[in-house]
Amino acid sequence: MVSWNNLDTLSSYKELADVKPACLTEVMSGDNGAERVKNYSIPMAAGLSYNYASKQVDENVLAALEKLANEAQLADKFKALYNGEVVNTGEKRLVLHHMTRGQLGDAVEADGVDKRTFYKTQQERIAEFANKVHNGEITNAAGEKFTTVVQIGIGGSDLGPRAMYIALENWAKKNNAFKMEAKFISNVDPDDAAAVLASTDVAHSIFVLVSKSGTTLETLTNESFVKDALKKAGLDPSKHMIAVTSETSPLAKSDDYLDAFFMDDYIGGRFSSTSSVGGAVLSLAFGPEVFAEFLDGAAEEDKLSANPDMRKNPEMLDALSVYTKEMY
Numbered sequence: 345m346v347s348w349n350n351l352d353t354l355s356s357y358k359e360l361a362d363v364k365p366a367c368l369t370e371v372m373s374g375d376n377g378a379e380r381v382k383n384y385s386i387p388m389a390a391g392l393s394y395n396y397a398s399k400q401v402d403e404n405v406l407a408a409l410e411k412l413a414n415e416a417q418l419a420d421k422f423k424a425l426y427n428g429e430v431v432n433t434g435e436k437r438l439v440l441h442h443m444t445r446g447q448l449g450d451a452v453e454a455d456g457v458d459k460r461t462f463y464k465t466q467q468e469r470i471a472e473f474a475n476k477v478h479n480g481e482i483t484n485a486a487g488e489k490f491t492t493v494v495q496i497g498i499g500g501s502d503l504g505p506r507a508m509y510i511a512l513e514n515w516a517k518k519n520n521a522f523k524m525e526a527k528f529i530s531n532v533d534p535d536d537a538a539a540v541l542a543s544t545d546v547a548h549s550i551f552v553l554v555s556k557s558g559t560t561l562e563t564l565t566n567e568s569f570v571k572d573a574l575k576k577a578g579l580d581p582s583k584h585m586i587a588v589t590s591e592t593s594p595l596a597k598s599d600d601y602l603d604a605f606f607m608d609d610y611i612g613g614r615f616s617s618t619s620s621v622g623g624a625v626l627s628l629a630f631g632p633e634v635f636a637e638f639l640d641g642a643a644e645e646d647k648l649s650a651n652p653d654m655r656k657n658p659e660m661l662d663a664l665s666v667y668t669k670e671m672y
Contacts (some may be wrong), residue, residue, distance in 0.1 A: 346420050348433050351666070356412040360667060363408045365400035372397065386656055389644035394658040399668055409663045410654050418660055419652035426650070428452030428459075432612075440608075441615035446643035448650055454610065463619065466605050467639075470623045471632035473586070473603055477550065478523050478631065482602070485583055490550045493628040494527045494540065496570060497554035497621070498562045500613020501588075502530035505622040508638070509629055516630045524550075526629040529570070532562045537569045546577050551585045552624050556607055558593030588620045618642055 351357050371380055377397075384397040401409075413419070425431045426448040431439050438454055444463045452459045476482045480489050495505055509526045516522040527544060529537045551570055555563045571581040587595040587604040596604050605620040616622060618639055627635045649659040 346417050346424055346429075349416075351416065354412065354415050356408065356415045357666075360405075360408045360412055363405050363667075365667075366402040366405065368398065368400060371402065386658060386661070387648075388658050389648060390641045394661060396661060396664055399664050401664060401667065405667060406655065409667060412666070413654045413660055413663055418654075418663070419650075422649060423449065426646075428454075438610045439612070440610035441612070441618060442646050444611065444618040445639040446646060448646055455608070459608075459610070462606075462608070466607075466620045467623055467632075467636075469603075470605050470620060470627050471636075473605075474523075474624075474627040474632050477628060484547055485580065486547070488548060490524065490548055492525045492527065492544055492549040493552060493625055494529060494544060494549055494570075495552045495554060495625045496529045496563055496566050497552075498530050498532075498560065500616050501554040501556075501563070501621050502528055504614065504617035505625050506530075508617050508622060508626060512626075512630060512634070512638075516634065521630050521634050523631050524629050526625055529566050532565060534569060537566050541570070541573050546574055546584070547579060549584060550602075550628065552588060552628075553585060553595065553601070554588045554621055555593070555595065556590050556609070558587075558589050558595040586624065588624050 371377065381395065381397040384399075384401075385393050385395040388394050421431060425439050426442055427450045428438055428440070430436055438452065438459075440452060440454075440459055440463075442448060443452060443460050444467075447460045473482070477490055483489055495502065497505075506528045509528075513522070513526075527540050529540050531537070551567075553563065553567050567585075570585075574581045574584055582600050583602065585601050587593075587598070587601045588607060589595040589604060590608060591606050595601065596606070598604070605624055607616070607620050611619050611621075613621075617626075623635055626638070645658070649657060651657040651660075654660045654663065
């Protein structure tokens, strides 16, 4: 039975406070340092590795962290998460961002639909749309190809997709996978939107409006700013905009958009890069195939996250942050 207790109520958390941190100048010096770098490293997905040799930890600290992970039931809670239990206890919601890239456990049904099927369907719809844009089947009013995609969002609807675009941009250019330049408008200060639009050929741009509720004031304010710019350029905004929103949103069936792609209440903004929030802009920027590879990598990492052995689980080793941030 999983228990949801505050971290500072756990006895192992209190014990952790009494464990002396490792002295890095000692443990990282000479041959011992080289051996530490080798031993304090575990594999991640896609050939990456997580190395924590530079953290103030040693075997005593790791043993205390393992005890904390066990008492906090981290492995059991992750299993509950991927099997569709309500682990967002504050909002009483499922947490399903992992299902945008795979299925670790049981089928999860919510809102009357299988959620894995729901997310895959949206990915397939986005891929079809992106391919039509790249192939010139969807064009601007003059029959010319779109060359730029601009995401309008705030918070998690901006930060994750923006980070992934920046991370992949140079790789895509070197590997012939760069399809469209991506830009982002998120700041409610109109100078931000004005600066982006000033450097953008709006006649050849698609704008992605991201709002789960369809009523996010900051996002809609920026949308209005963009629509005004399109109209001043003699363009029909509805031929230059798509929406990423919920199926019950006022944006879902609006004629103001070329199309709408859907998200739901079970993916928090900061975890939304693998949902339609990131899928639309990244598929347009790099192609659906690259986005699919991104999802495959995330799914591979999810499998590693299910390992109950903390020392072989990169995500569970993030408990190191409890020690390095909370204790010191």
